[in-house]
Amino acid sequence: MDLSISSPTARAIVKTLVYRDLFDYPLTTLEIHRFLIQEKSSQKVVEEALGKLTSAKVVQEKGGYYFLPGREETVVLRKKREAISLIKIKKATVYSKLFLLIPWVRGVFVTGALAVGNVDQKSDLDILVVAGRGRVWLTRLLVTLLLDLLWLRARPPGRVKDKVCPNMFLDETTLQVPKNEQNLYTAHEVVQAKVIWEREGIHQRFLVKNRWIKKFLPNVVIPSSSSSHRRRGGFFFFDWLEYGVYQAQLAYMQKRKTQEVVTPKRILFHPTDLPAKIVGDFEKRLTQASPALLDKVK
Numbered sequence: 001m002d003l004s005i006s007s008p009t010a011r012a013i014v015k016t017l018v019y020r021d022l023f024d025y026p027l028t029t030l031e032i033h034r035f036l037i038q039e040k041s042s043q044k045v046v047e048e049a050l051g052k053l054t055s056a057k058v059v060q061e062k063g064g065y066y067f068l069p070g071r072e073e074t075v076v077l078r079k080k081r082e083a084i085s086l087i088k089i090k091k092a093t094v095y096s097k098l099f100l101l102i103p104w105v106r107g108v109f110v111t112g113a114l115a116v117g118n119v120d121q122k123s124d125l126d127i128l129v130v131a132g133r134g135r136v137w138l139t140r141l142l143v144t145l146l147l148d149l150l151w152l153r154a155r156p157p158g159r160v161k162d163k164v165c166p167n168m169f170l171d172e173t174t175l176q177v178p179k180n181e182q183n184l185y186t187a188h189e190v191v192q193a194k195v196i197w198e199r200e201g202i203h204q205r206f207l208v209k210n211r212w213i214k215k216f217l218p219n220v221v222i223p224s225s226s227s228s229h230r231r232r233g234g235f236f237f238f239d240w241l242e243y244g245v246y247q248a249q250l251a252y253m254q255k256r257k258t259q260e261v262v263t264p265k266r267i268l269f270h271p272t273d274l275p276a277k278i279v280g281d282f283e284k285r286l287t288q289a290s291p292a293l294l295d296k297v298k
Contacts, residue, residue: 009049010058012039017059017068019184019282024074025118026067033219035191037184040218078118085117088162089194092125095152095164096196102142104135106172107198107206115194122161124154128168128193130202134239136171136265137246143169171265172202175209184282185275187213191220 015037020027027035033046041049050066053059059066065075089110096108109128113119131139143166147153154163177186190210195203204223211222246264253262261268 007049008039009036009041009045010053012036012041013046013049013053013066014058015286017066018285021068021071021074022278022281022285023113023118024071024077025116026062026065026071026074026078028064029066032066035188035217036219038216038218081119082117084121084123085114085119088114088119088123088125089117091162092127092164093196095125095147096127098146098150099129099143100197101146102139104132104139105143106130106132106200107202108196109193109203110196111168111189111193115192124156124160124163124165126165126167127196128170129166130170130172130175130198130206133171133173134242136169136242136267137249138238138242140166140169140267141245141249167269169267172200172205174265175202175206177210177212179212181275182212182215183275183279184216185278187216191217 013032013036016032016035017027019037020035029047029050030043032050033041033043036046050059050061054061054066057069060069060072061067062072062075065078067074092110092114099105099108107130109115109130110126111128112126114123114126129139129143144153147164147166152164154160154165156165177190190207190213193206207222208225213220214222250262253260260270
């Protein structure tokens with residue numbers, strides 16, 4: 001077994017730390033193993049490779065966190081942001097209980113930087129809401145009304161701190177990320193999404209539907225299967241209402257739409273193409289910004 005600093009595992013560790021450095025986020029040994037990019041390795045092999053990389057000063061370690069050379073300050077930053085995030089997640093948990101009033105909500109997840117505990121004081125509370133079959137637009141309408149009624153919805157660029165930003169809604173029948181959106185960034189987003197509350201095992205179903213993430217993160221454990229749930233029939237009035245609400249909101253958004261994904265079963269509000277930007281920045285760092293670092297593990 002090749003356990004030198006030029007081994008596949010060692011190179012994957014460097015890639016993994018380069019990716020996380022984009023977010024100023026050092027990793028523990030367990031995190032490096034779980035999120036090792038495109039390399040299947042055991043925990044033991046990862047630990048041995050980390051030891052060699054550290055000895056060769058290819059990576060550095062402080063307080064159990066690993067990072068790229070010269071990036072020691074990210075350890076302090078991570079701890080500071082984790083403390084802030086803990087408070088914000090508690091707020092998101094309290095606020096999301098409101099959605100228990102909506103019978104079609106199957107689950108609420110904290111997403112993005114908040115899900116991994118990497119936000120600052122000014123950040124809002126990004127959430128993903130999964131709706132029942134054929135009820136995603138009615139769910140969005142009611143979620144928005146509840147948050148607006150209580151003055152809890154984020155309104156960028158002004159009122160965002162500690163406000164809820166429901167920027168993703170999925171129909172429970174459309175849990176799989178489309179193939180054209182499957183990349184390293186979205187793989188991390190799926191794995192890191194933190195469930196606040198759920199019904200009908202929606203978190204497990206979400207992971208099972210996105211097994212493709214193992215192409216990018218092969219050490220992540222995905223449940224072998226999940227139970228299926230069928231919607232009861234007989235609610236034709238709500239089917240009609242769903243269609244009407246969809247058409248009305250679509251017309252309202254038409255002149256404001258930029259990079260958002262708006263379909264009958266998926267609503268994703270992203271003002272910029274963030275996944276493409278992050279993946280592009282990562283590839284640039286690998287090929288341009290860190291040539292000397294990567295040369296050490298060739």
